[in-house]
Amino acid sequence: MAEVQLVILFTSVALVVIGLYSAIFLDNIIKKIIGISFIEEGVNLFIVAIGYKAGGIVPILMPGMDTTWFASNAAYPLPFGLVLTSIVIGASTLAVMLALVMVLYRRYGTLSTKVMLADTSKREEYNE
Amino acid sequence: MNEIIPIMVIVPLMAALLISAFSKFNKVTKIFAFVVALCLPLIPILSNYGLHYFGGYQPMLDNVTGVMYHPAITYSFTFLQQIFIAAIGLLTFLVIFIYLTKYKKVSGPYLFLLFLGTAAVTAMILTDDIFHMFVFFEILALAQVGIVAASSIDYSYEMALKYMILGSIGSPMMLLGIGFLLALTGSVNVSDIAAAVHAGLVNATSPVFLLSLALIFFGWLYASGLPPFHTIKSGIYSKAEPHGAALLQSFTVISMISIVLIMFRIYASLPIFEVLIVFFSILAMILGVSLALTQTDFRRMIGFLAVGELGFIGLGIGLGTNFSITAGLFQALNEIIITALLFIGFGAIVNATNEVDTRKLGGLLAYHPKVSIMLLIGGLAMAGVPPLSGFQSKLMLVQASLSCGYPELSILAIMVSIATFVVFVKTYYTMFLKPKPNDLDLENKEVPKAMIFAMGVLLVIVILLGVFPDVVTSGISNFVGGIL
Numbered sequence: 001m002a003e004v005q006l007v008i009l010f011t012s013v014a015l016v017v018i019g020l021y022s023a024i025f026l027d028n029i030i031k032k033i034i035g036i037s038f039i040e041e042g043v044n045l046f047i048v049a050i051g052y053k054a055g056g057i058v059p060i061l062m063p064g065m066d067t068t069w070f071a072s073n074a075a076y077p078l079p080f081g082l083v084l085t086s087i088v089i090g091a092s093t094l095a096v097m098l099a100l101v102m103v104l105y106r107r108y109g110t111l112s113t114k115v116m117l118a119d120t121s122k123r124e125e126y127n128e
Numbered sequence: 129m130n131e132i133i134p135i136m137v138i139v140p141l142m143a144a145l146l147i148s149a150f151s152k153f154n155k156v157t158k159i160f161a162f163v164v165a166l167c168l169p170l171i172p173i174l175s176n177y178g179l180h181y182f183g184g185y186q187p188m189l190d191n192v193t194g195v196m197y198h199p200a201i202t203y204s205f206t207f208l209q210q211i212f213i214a215a216i217g218l219l220t221f222l223v224i225f226i227y228l229t230k231y232k233k234v235s236g237p238y239l240f241l242l243f244l245g246t247a248a249v250t251a252m253i254l255t256d257d258i259f260h261m262f263v264f265f266e267i268l269a270l271a272q273v274g275i276v277a278a279s280s281i282d283y284s285y286e287m288a289l290k291y292m293i294l295g296s297i298g299s300p301m302m303l304l305g306i307g308f309l310l311a312l313t314g315s316v317n318v319s320d321i322a323a324a325v326h327a328g329l330v331n332a333t334s335p336v337f338l339l340s341l342a343l344i345f346f347g348w349l350y351a352s353g354l355p356p357f358h359t360i361k362s363g364i365y366s367k368a369e370p371h372g373a374a375l376l377q378s379f380t381v382i383s384m385i386s387i388v389l390i391m392f393r394i395y396a397s398l399p400i401f402e403v404l405i406v407f408f409s410i411l412a413m414i415l416g417v418s419l420a421l422t423q424t425d426f427r428r429m430i431g432f433l434a435v436g437e438l439g440f441i442g443l444g445i446g447l448g449t450n451f452s453i454t455a456g457l458f459q460a461l462n463e464i465i466i467t468a469l470l471f472i473g474f475g476a477i478v479n480a481t482n483e484v485d486t487r488k489l490g491g492l493l494a495y496h497p498k499v500s501i502m503l504l505i506g507g508l509a510m511a512g513v514p515p516l517s518g519f520q521s522k523l524m525l526v527q528a529s530l531s532c533g534y535p536e537l538s539i540l541a542i543m544v545s546i547a548t549f550v551v552f553v554k555t556y557y558t559m560f561l562k563p564k565p566n567d568l569d570l571e572n573k574e575v576p577k578a579m580i581f582a583m584g585v586l587l588v589i590v591i592l593l594g595v596f597p598d599v600v601t602s603g604i605s606n607f608v609g610g611i612l
Contacts, residue, residue, distance in 0.1 A: 023293065100285055
């Protein structure tokens, strides 16, 4: 495994762990959502790292290139395609989550999940 | 190659986009939505079985390893896909029919979400590509959240956000698992991955392979609403419009079986895989029925019962034999139909009474006899009373547990069925048979005819599947024989 690839993998693990911590333990909904983004980006980075090839070339077959040479030197393109799709999905999810948060913020006037996502019975206690 | 197969996904997807774009033309939107919804169950019934390779890229031979591989996304259409896509198509039609007759001015975005969800689950069950499945799994989650948020029930936004936050943790975990599989095999095609595992090209006991199982399994628990996600799953059912909940539970069941069948093909060689499935299924059965017993909101009660029924599906698949998997998949089909019947039936009661608390209801049998009788039969079918469809699948599951050498599992299945019966009879008595409370106004409140029609159609299927189970089980058994 290339050194660069190892560094990327450690970074992606760090992103996922920090993201999980924020999403599970922090009370502020925006911080939770930032944590969720960290998890998604960590996973995307991991998949990009799978396709990394030390000294590899961009996987686009240009006219005149020898196909055997291209096959042995090009980076693996499948992970990049997957990550591109994953980024789009992540952005859509993020947009929907933020839209829901906007509605709930207008209703409760707070970003605390303890208040806005509490059980119905507990919510009445917080309102008091 | 069969060119018709992708049409099953394209039709609802295009309908969703067109309806969303032209929803200001109310009458045209209504007619268009009705016609497309009517086509949904017909397309799979009229299609031939086969494979579809996107872009026309057929499987190729790798000259180095001598193994066939799939360069493009592949859709596989067999009897199993046919029966489930037809079932989801029929349910979508009934739900859209109820919706169109209920409101004079229809909501384009809501219809968009219903069609989008249908397209997503159809793609999930058709695909042979694990990343493609993941993409539609995410689209499905967005559609589910939208259907819940679009309801007029209190706290639906809160429930939608909760579901979304949990999903945003569960989905990347599944993607990470897919990433590990990609790193190990260099492919996201399920057939290619399974072939690599069975050929010994991947060490099945390596930590990376086991980690991929754990991560995808976690995503599967979220998709299925099995513990620890059972509470949120029943919560979203209770916060959606009743006809929307009927469709949401069918989305859950189909995404559950789509993912578990993919996992089965890849991880079946690991003994821990089947143990995990059986463990979480038993947990779902016990927790589902126990929590249902304590509910006073009948939508929530049906939600928990639906979670318990998911446990039966998992039990059948976890036992791992041809007969047990057939029983599990037959149970999945029954659950889609029966739970939809119950959600629509109880939705009709909400429509007539504006009340969801069973303690405040009573005497409904005299006012709504058709709904009462159809709900009673639906509840009995869920509890596994003969000769209804639920009885046939549960009997098969009990036989499968016994034949696999686990009599304790068959005893548990019977006990959970009895508990389901008790829960349903208790609720039914409270709502329909006990004297009507004085403050409950039931005069001049009719149940929409579309709901009664939908319940009637589902009830006929429940009875037919109960009397002629072989029509379905023999085809499912052939499919299972192919993947084992």
